[in-house]
Amino acid sequence: MRGPATELIHAGESGMGDAVPLTTPIYETSTFVFENAKELVAYNEGRSSKYLYSRYGNPTIVSVERKLAVLDRAEKALLFSSGQGATTTILMAHAKAGDEIVCSAAIYGGTLHLLHDLLVKFGISSRFVSIAELGTPERIIGERTKIVWFESPINPTTRCVDVQAIAQACRARGVLSVIDNTFASPINQQPLALGVDLAMQSATKYLNGHSDVTGGVVTGPAALVDPIEKVRRMVGTVMDPMPGYALGRGVKTLPLRIARHNANAQAVAEYLEADRRVTRVYYPGLASHPDHAVARLQMFGFGGIVCFDLDGQYERAERVFDRLKVIKRAASLGGVESLISMPVLTSQWGHTDDQLRQAGITRGMLRLSVGLEDAADLIADLDQGLAGS
Numbered sequence: 414m415r416g417p418a419t420e421l422i423h424a425g426e427s428g429m430g431d432a433v434p435l436t437t438p439i440y441e442t443s444t445f446v447f448e449n450a451k452e453l454v455a456y457n458e459g460r461s462s463k464y465l466y467s468r469y470g471n472p473t474i475v476s477v478e479r480k481l482a483v484l485d486r487a488e489k490a491l492l493f494s495s496g497q498g499a500t501t502t503i504l505m506a507h508a509k510a511g512d513e514i515v516c517s518a519a520i521y522g523g524t525l526h527l528l529h530d531l532l533v534k535f536g537i538s539s540r541f542v543s544i545a546e547l548g549t550p551e552r553i554i555g556e557r558t559k560i561v562w563f564e565s566p567i568n569p570t571t572r573c574v575d576v577q578a579i580a581q582a583c584r585a586r587g588v589l590s591v592i593d594n595t596f597a598s599p600i601n602q603q604p605l606a607l608g609v610d611l612a613m614q615s616a617t618k619y620l621n622g623h624s625d626v627t628g629g630v631v632t633g634p635a636a637l638v639d640p641i642e643k644v645r646r647m648v649g650t651v652m653d654p655m656p657g658y659a660l661g662r663g664v665k666t667l668p669l670r671i672a673r674h675n676a677n678a679q680a681v682a683e684y685l686e687a688d689r690r691v692t693r694v695y696y697p698g699l700a701s702h703p704d705h706a707v708a709r710l711q712m713f714g715f716g717g718i719v720c721f722d723l724d725g726q727y728e729r730a731e732r733v734f735d736r737l738k739v740i741k742r743a744a745s746l747g748g749v750e751s752l753i754s755m756p757v758l759t760s761q762w763g764h765t766d767d768q769l770r771q772a773g774i775t776r777g778m779l780r781l782s783v784g785l786e787d788a789a790d791l792i793a794d795l796d797q798g799l800a801g802s
């Protein structure tokens with residue numbers, strides 16, 4: 414008779430082979446059991462489909478990675494504990510001391526800080542280029558350039574760049590192109606099909622879509638993703654099974670959600686554009702958007718982010734921001750809930766007038782992540798908010 418401590422730990426574990434679940438369960442385990450030494454040798458020699466340790470791989474995570482690879486028509490996908498975890502791991506795998514990263518100056522703040530403040534400490538330098546310079550991509554690549562990192566659409570102005578042109582210029586020079594595809598999601602934009610080497614996303618946003626998970630993903634060919642997987646093991650930026658499960662559940666409705674985000678955002682953008690209290694509206698789906706033509710060519714839908722300007726006046730933007738009721742004041746985006754932010758209070762906090770001008774941002778801008786509520790309620794909320802402007 415084994416003692417109660419032994420029984421409580423070992424009785425009833427595994428051995429549920431006859432229960433075939435429809436959905437992938439949460440494999441909430443840090444490690445996996447082997448029968449004997451031979452099985453371990455087979456694993457080490459790559460002749461086994463077994464799992465060893467959850468930092469190396471976990472069935473809950475792998476099931477979601479397979480979905481995300483299929484979605485991007487990629488050979489492989491890797492999940493990370495956050496979008497920043499994905500970015501860091503990609504860059505550590507593919508850049509080394511002495512290399513230069515060329516990065517869009519209009520980029521997610523976290524990416525900017527990572528390149529500007531942290532990677533320099535490891536001898537990896539960065540050069541930031543404007544949206545105009547990204548328009549002639551063959552000219553932005555220098556002697557030491559290893560990676561070109563960019564976004565489209567870009568936060569918060571939703572400006573778009575020619576993804577295929579950048580990818581081609583990089584390929585011609587043997588430079589790795591990486592896009593942060595978070596704003597578009599794979600439903601609205603397929604960067605790998607446009608020739609980009611690697612596509613990264615914050616899974617925190619549209620992929621999960623319910624504002625309750627932090628995660629990141631990269632997709633691409635095995636030759637480029639395998640080295641990233643090796644680094645993920647070393648630095649431990651892997652996603653846990655519990656958020657992996659939530660993400661796998663959330664992503665099942667991605668096409669339905671994105672269709673509604675697109676439709677709601679278009680309706681909101683058209684309403685704002687027709688309202689005289691609003692100076693300017695940025696939405697790639699509007700004919701007035703500076704990059705509408707390229708967006709139409711490379712996107713299947715224009716996304717859920719709408720940016721609008723109240724004459725550059727902070728006080729007016731603040732009044733509208735504070736009055737909204739259905740739309741919540743919060744950072745982040747891509748969830749079922751509509752969220753609003755003031756770029757000068759979040760991603761562009763502390764920036765000088767000059768820096769703001771370069772990024773095409775004003776103090777009177779509001780960025781709206783249009784959620785899945787009824788469009789009429791969102792428009793009514795904006796209408797009563799603007800009444801105070």
Ligand SMILES: *Cc1c(COP(=O)(O)O)cnc(C)c1O
Binds near residue numbers: 495496498595628
């Ligand atoms: C949120 C975001 C990130 C960072 O992702 P986290 O999951 O917050 O680490 C990177 N790029 C873009 C465009 C984002 O919106």
